Amino acid sequence: MEHIEPHSFELVGSGRFSEMKSAGVHFDAGDILYGRLRPYLNKVHKAASEGACSAEFIVLPFPQGVDSDFMRYLLHSRELVSYASHPDNVTGDRPRINFETLAKFKFSLPPTSEQSRIVSKIEELFSDLNKGEENLRRVQALIGRYRQSVLKAAVTGELTRDWREQQKGSIETGEQLLKRILKARRAAWEEAERAKMQAKGEKPKSDKWKERYKEPVGPDTSELPELPDGWVWATVEQLASGEPRSIQSGPFGSNLLHSEFQKTGILAIGIDNVQEGKFSPGSQNRISEPKYQELEKYTARPLDFVITVMATVGRCAVLPEDLERAIITKHVYRVSTNTDLFNPHFMMWCFLGDPAVKTQVQKETRGQTRPGINGAILKEIAIPLPPLEEQTQLVDKVQNMVEMVSRVLEQIGHGTKYSQATRQSILKAAFSGELVPQDPNDEPATELMKRIAEQKSRADAAKPPRGATRKTPASKGNKTPGKLAQARKKAGLSQAKLAQATGINQAYLSQMENGRRPITPEQGQKLAGVLGVPGEDLT
Incomplete structure (x- = not known):
């Protein structure tokens, strides 16, 4: 949990799988990791590569047609954080939300193309805010160094050097x-x-007590x-x-x-x-x-x-x-x-x-x-x-500096809060359909939902019966993952490049390669066209 920074999407560290103290959860590139522990911390991160994470994260792979960045920003919104942090939706002394509860959060899903436009607009606006916040952090660091240099100059006498020369011999x-x-x-x-x-x-008889x-x-x-x-x-x-x-x-x-x-x-x-x-x-x-x-x-x-x-x-x-x-x-x-x-x-x-x-x-x-x-x-x-007079001079000078620094830091704090509030306003507009214009030529989201339902139905049908041994991607009869990964590598493409060329979500593509997701005939044709192999070899 400590490797993902609260409220920022940022991965600030990683560890070795062998060092994990709790159960691990596998994730693929493009999956969203959502911190279930203390959801008010809003620990959300999009995985850049395959790996494993603590069971304190809910791993969220999204199907083709659902932009994982769109979902990442949704999970970052104030509305979802408020929902996930509500006392009715968490359990335990250390509040946790489970997947079943998180899954009940309702939101409006726009068409795939509009999701992409929304993400692009959010990132454009957030980029401007990032620059402003970076400038605020830079000023904050400069102010900190200025404060420390003034303190050092004060307590080493450098700040009152001229005053001391003027008072020499008179104090x-x-x-x-x-x-x-x-x-x-x-x-x-x-x-x-x-x-x-x-x-x-x-009543003392002498002054001997003073010797104590x-x-x-x-x-x-x-x-x-x-x-x-x-x-x-x-x-x-x-x-x-x-x-x-x-x-x-x-x-x-x-x-x-x-x-x-x-x-x-x-x-x-x-x-x-x-x-x-x-x-x-x-x-x-x-x-x-x-x-x-x-x-x-x-x-x-x-x-x-x-x-x-x-x-x-x-x-x-x-x-x-x-x-x-x-x-x-x-x-x-x-x-x-x-x-x-x-x-x-x-x-x-x-x-x-x-x-x-x-x-x-x-x-x-x-x-x-x-x-x-x-x-x-x-x-x-x-x-x-x-000297006492010099102490007064120094303390007054430092106090003036401290008051000035406090005013600047207060303004920086106001700027940071304004930036954070602006981010949430942008997200609110995004998820209420007000951030970008709708395009009547977009495929309706209802069609997307039908395909997602069909994909889920096929995936459920492909699951082995309860108690049966599940074949791994390397097992006999599961040829798709090996063939797809082999064809991609032979073509000299990374997962990200192949996803970009075919328009298939990278997280979904990763799951196709390891057998966790089926390849539809339509997707097989797209992949075959890019990889230069017969489509039937991939489906």
């Missing part, structure tokens, strides 16, 4: 700022310790790149505030079970809420008030830097200033900083755009099945620290 350096951050960090720790002692009714403070260790810069003048490397732990639990992950194990999540209550921030440079409240889990009181120490703080540390490692954001009451959950770490001395948005952009920071995260990520980092690793990650 505090990163090194001086780090000393103030560490001093404030210790002061915050001492204040918190005094508050704890007062709450217990204790652990000064964070600076980074090893031996493998880190050189920074611009006035910048300095600092660890995440050094930049975290001194208040309690300034670097913290959410509750693990039985402290918070998935069954305790609910739709209302206190927000629980998880991996899905932390997007690339953006806090997204979209996917929400919540907990009750009593549960929040139990887990209050995991409370998230406005302007905390948050980062995912398991599975999807390194996605990060800054929590909004107007954040509602919330806790963080496992696999998310939060870092509280002293926002008077350090801008948490700069830390976020460093994790997203600084090659040296990203390399540290990648190097320290552990685990094969569920890669991740822990708190000890996060604390030691080194990030560049510019």
Whole structure:
């Protein structure tokens, strides 16, 4: 199933038959493969050659007179997808549609010639849409590269090079700022310790308790790149505030079970809420008030830097200033900083755009099945620290860029949705007889249906009785497939060329060769004329 891309007809991969874990289904060139599992994914593909597929596909060979491309587009239409995805038409927890149900979908079948005109018109219009969508994807890729280059320029100081030259000697350096951050960090720790002692009714007799403070260790810069003048490397732990639990992950194990999540209550921030440079409240889990009181120490703080540390490692954001009451959950770490001395948005952009920071995260990520980092690793990650004024300049410039990129991506999204809607409008017009004009000289579709019924009747009559041994194409007495394939190869024609020359559907031609379909006298004459053999030898 994974080898066919949803909603696009595209084959994006293949495997070996011996590697298939489920039962396989044979298909011929020209057959349509329709994904029965989760039909809303609309996995439809026209086979270019013979092969085998998972039993999760329904293989649809179509008789002569029914254009397989016409049917491919029909299966792609919104009306059929809606029908196939309807709860009444699927079964199981993983919704599947079976052939019998799919076969009940009713549609108007036009004459064969009109089917071809419809397909040609659809492909002409879709080709124009494809070009537009390709341009949108190209712009999207360029925007992504532009965003990353601006981020890199910001966190490496290139973006503020001229500003820095103008301010040289007149502003505090990163090194001086780090000393103030560490001093404030210790002061915050001492204040918190005094508050704890007062709450217990204790009064310290000396300052010996201050010796319990652990000064964070600076980074090893031996493998880190050189920074611009006035910048300095600092660890995440050094930049975290001194208040309690300034670097913290959410509750693990039985402290918070998935069954305790609910739709209302206190927000629980998880991996899905932390997007690339953006806090997204979209996917929400919540907990009750009593549960929040139990887990209050995991409370998230406005302007905390948050980062995912398991599975999807390194996605990060800054929590909004107007954040509602919330806790963080496992696999998310939060870092509280002293926002008077350090801008948490700069830390976020460093994790997203600084090659040296990203390399540290990648190097320290552990685990094969569920890669991740822990708190000890996060604390030691080194990030560049510019002067506070320069941080402000950089964050403002990056924010302006991000807003511009967001507007462009929004327009690209609108363009993509418009293109998708236009495709469905084209298909709706096609299958309601409004896309191309009807030709009164076309053979009526009723005649086509009669021939299909006759072909089906002959095929049913040719089937062996239940329980009888069915002869294979190579068996004695089944000479047609070998003769037809042999004559085609002798003439130096591919199946596709022969189908084009005779006007016989390629999928049907393939089935004639392997004995799955009969050859009518009329078809035998066409084939004989092209292959240069007596018609009776092929029927």
